[in-house]
Amino acid sequence: MICPLCDTDNIPGADICENCGMDLAGLDVSEWGVDPDDPVFSVPLRELPLKAPLILAPEASVREAVALMHGRGEGVVFVQGAEGALVGVLTERDVTSRVAARGRDLDDTRLEQVMTRDPVTLSADDPLAWALHRMGVEGQRHLPVVEDGRLIGFLSIRSVLRLFLEA
Amino acid sequence: MKTLHDALGQSRILDLGPLPAPRLPPNSTVHQALPFLVRARRGAVVVVEGTRPVGIFTERDVVRLLDEPSFGSVEARQHTTLGEVMSQPPRTARRQETLIQAVEAMVKGHFRHLVVVDRHGELKGLLITSDLVQFLTDHFPDETINLPPRLHQRFRRPEGA
Numbered sequence: 001m002i003c004p005l006c007d008t009d010n011i012p013g014a015d016i017c018e019n020c021g022m023d024l025a026g027l028d029v030s031e032w033g034v035d036p037d038d039p040v041f042s043v044p045l046r047e048l049p050l051k052a053p054l055i056l057a058p059e060a061s062v063r064e065a066v067a068l069m070h071g072r073g074e075g076v077v078f079v080q081g082a083e084g085a086l087v088g089v090l091t092e093r094d095v096t097s098r099v100a101a102r103g104r105d106l107d108d109t110r111l112e113q114v115m116t117r118d119p120v121t122l123s124a125d126d127p128l129a130w131a132l133h134r135m136g137v138e139g140q141r142h143l144p145v146v147e148d149g150r151l152i153g154f155l156s157i158r159s160v161l162r163l164f165l166e167a
Numbered sequence: 168m169k170t171l172h173d174a175l176g177q178s179r180i181l182d183l184g185p186l187p188a189p190r191l192p193p194n195s196t197v198h199q200a201l202p203f204l205v206r207a208r209r210g211a212v213v214v215v216e217g218t219r220p221v222g223i224f225t226e227r228d229v230v231r232l233l234d235e236p237s238f239g240s241v242e243a244r245q246h247t248t249l250g251e252v253m254s255q256p257p258r259t260a261r262r263q264e265t266l267i268q269a270v271e272a273m274v275k276g277h278f279r280h281l282v283v284v285d286r287h288g289e290l291k292g293l294l295i296t297s298d299l300v301q302f303l304t305d306h307f308p309d310e311t312i313n314l315p316p317r318l319h320q321r322f323r324r325p326e327g328a
Contacts, residue, residue, distance in 0.1 A: 165267070
């Protein structure tokens with residue numbers, strides 16, 4: 001590594017510069033941190049490839065939700081009330097833990113009985129950093145994105161990974 | 168300063184620390200696997216013969232099976248073994264692979280789990296998409312973590328003393 005004081009080329013990992021005695025300890029340890037101007041963090045969600053949501057009513061049966069998820073190869077169904085407002089969400093994990101593991105009947109169970117109510121939504125203007133926050137800290141894999149009170153799509157954890165590849 | 172891509176390219180799967188992998192033998196039933204899926208919250212169970220992964224059974228498989236008319240009853244779940252319904256062979260990755268390699272494998276292969284093995288093919292963990300996002304939020308806290316609990320919240324007065 002190059003001594004920042006006298007430009008001597010020292011062996012990697014050296015603690016002291018062999019020429020001038022400058023303290024080199026820790027200087028070659030790569031620092032974590034990212035360019036705060038990295039555009040990936042600030043891109044608004046509306047510019048990302050949001051996926052079209054599968055939507056059912058709260059009265060729909062889990063049987064319908066399972067058929068829709070399996071048929072479309074999707075891991076989440078969003079539940080919309082009569083006024084078009086998002087009232088809940090049902091994921092593969094919910095189906096596994098709240099329906100299959102508890103032995104509930106698919107036809108007799110309505111979505112409103114097992115869905116996660118009032119899911120956290122993000123606005124179309126919010127930056128990707130906020131979506132990452134929810135996915136990383138809260139462990140959510142599907143984030144509904146809302147504009148003027150309407151669900152316009154959702155961001156999946158897989159589309160986020162694809163974005164990292166291109167970044 | 169690094170880009171996200173740099174960070175993923177310079178870190179390896181082993182840098183993520185322990186990656187819990189719930190595991191069961193192929194003769195376990197789907198009914199037995201359900202509590203493993205629920206408690207571990209990893210989205211999948213690795214099916215193993217001894218220490219060697221031979222398949223994977225995921226939450227998506229549960230949804231697929233529930234959609235089959237014959238599978239609705241608890242009795243059916245008690246008679247179906249993981250060996251009959253698992254995906255095999257499982258997609259694997261070595262611990263020395265970089266995170267960008269793992270992301271590439273997941274994105275291109277359309278799967279959300281990579282079974283992590285050592286050079287002898289023995290099970291060492293289960294890598295899931297959430298681990299990768301978690302890695303980023305852990306390492307870039309200023310950009311992603313230091314946010315108010317409710318994102319649109321604004322404080323009228325500074326908090327604290």
